Amino acid sequence: MKHLSSICILVTIILGLFWMTGCSQNKEKEVKVITFNTTLGPIAIELFEEEAPITSKNFLEYAESGFFNGTLFHRVMPGFVIQGGGMESGMQDKKGNPPIQNEANNELKNLKWSLSMARTNDPHSASSQFFINLQNKKFYLVIKELNLISIHLKKNVC
Numbered sequence: 001m002k003h004l005s006s007i008c009i010l011v012t013i014i015l016g017l018f019w020m021t022g023c024s025q026n027k028e029k030e031v032k033v034i035t036f037n038t039t040l041g042p043i044a045i046e047l048f049e050e051e052a053p054i055t056s057k058n059f060l061e062y063a064e065s066g067f068f069n070g071t072l073f074h075r076v077m078p079g080f081v082i083q084g085g086g087m088e089s090g091m092q093d094k095k096g097n098p099p100i101q102n103e104a105n106n107e108l109k110n111l112k113w114s115l116s117m118a119r120t121n122d123p124h125s126a127s128s129q130f131f132i133n134l135q136n137k138k139f140y141l142v143i144k145e146l147n148l149i150s151i152h153l154k155k156n157v158c
Contacts, residue, residue, distance in 0.1 A: 032056070034063045043132075045115055051106040055117055055126070058100045062128050067096065079134055083118055086129035096128030111136050 032047045047056040062068055068085060071094060075083035088094050102123040110116060114133050117126035 032060070034060065036063075036068065048106075048108060051108050052103045054100050055103050058097070058126075059117070059130070062096070067094070067128060075131070077134075081131040081134055083129060083131040085118070086127070094128070099125045099127050102126065109136070 032049060034045045034047065036043045036045070045059075047060060049056040062085070070088055071085055072087050072089065072091075073082050073084040074087040074091060075081065086094055086096060099119075099122075100117070102119070104123070110133050112133055112135055115130050116133065118129035118131050119126040
């Protein structure tokens with residue numbers, strides 16, 4: 001009888017451990033990162049696909065298609081922004097896809113080194129151009145590391 005009690009207690013402990021292990025497993029969220037290889041080093045950009053799905057999809061499609069290859073950072077304003085994604089050498093416009101829906105109501109904050117989609121006065125006019133904030137504002141995507149004032153973008157999607 002003592003042996004049976006010991007077996008029952010052991011089985012209960014083992015089942016409890018399996019149950020606790022199963023309940024405590026945190027499934028890690030997949031983080032999608034795009035890396036631009038530039039003439040001055042890499043820029044890694046983390047996409048926020050849950051918070052800004054339209055913007056993330058749009059940015060990823062441009063990167064994967066090679067659209068950003070050879071584009072310039074054509075607007076560099078120290079202490080404010082660095083803008084790129086729509087101009088080629090000689091300041092020639094590079095025609096992008098149709099504009100996307102603005103997702104600014106996603107509660108994300110624009111922090112220094114974050115990346116936002118550039119647009120006109122129309123809030124739903126963002127296409128391929130983006131800017132990197134050099135001060136705190138409001139954003140869609142975040143830069144993980146940055147070598148300041150890179151000139152040419154080359155695609156390298158991770």
